[in-house]
Amino acid sequence: MSATHVEPPLATPAQAREQMSGLMMPHPQPLVIDGQVRTCGGCGAYRDWIVISIRDGVWLRCPAGHEQHEARLDTAWYDQHSGPITHQHDSYEDGLRHLVH
Numbered sequence: 001m002s003a004t005h006v007e008p009p010l011a012t013p014a015q016a017r018e019q020m021s022g023l024m025m026p027h028p029q030p031l032v033i034d035g036q037v038r039t040c041g042g043c044g045a046y047r048d049w050i051v052i053s054i055r056d057g058v059w060l061r062c063p064a065g066h067e068q069h070e071a072r073l074d075t076a077w078y079d080q081h082s083g084p085i086t087h088q089h090d091s092y093e094d095g096l097r098h099l100v101h
């Protein structure tokens with residue numbers, strides 16, 4: 001076992017699930033940020049996002065499961081765009097089960 005432990009600068013949602021529960025919401029429409037449609041860096045998807053708000057900021061999860069931090073969005077943006085349908089889940093998996101069919 002190593003004696004040193006270096007924290008990564010950002011925890012992915014999957015890592016953060018151990019520390020806290022995040023808020024997440026579906027975003028089926030194209031996501032326009034600064035006048036541009038946000039596309040997935042992994043597969044080019046541009047809609048059917050799941051938007052995840054955790055301590056580190058806002059993450060996007062595309063339909064194929066690619067997770068990416070979106071620095072231009074923050075929790076204030078999330079609060080503005082999330083409605084009463086947003087659910088607080090006990091765990092990351094619970095939230096995904098609720099949103100992904």
Ligand SMILES: [Zn+2]
Nearest residue numbers: 040043062066
């Ligand atoms: Zn993708």
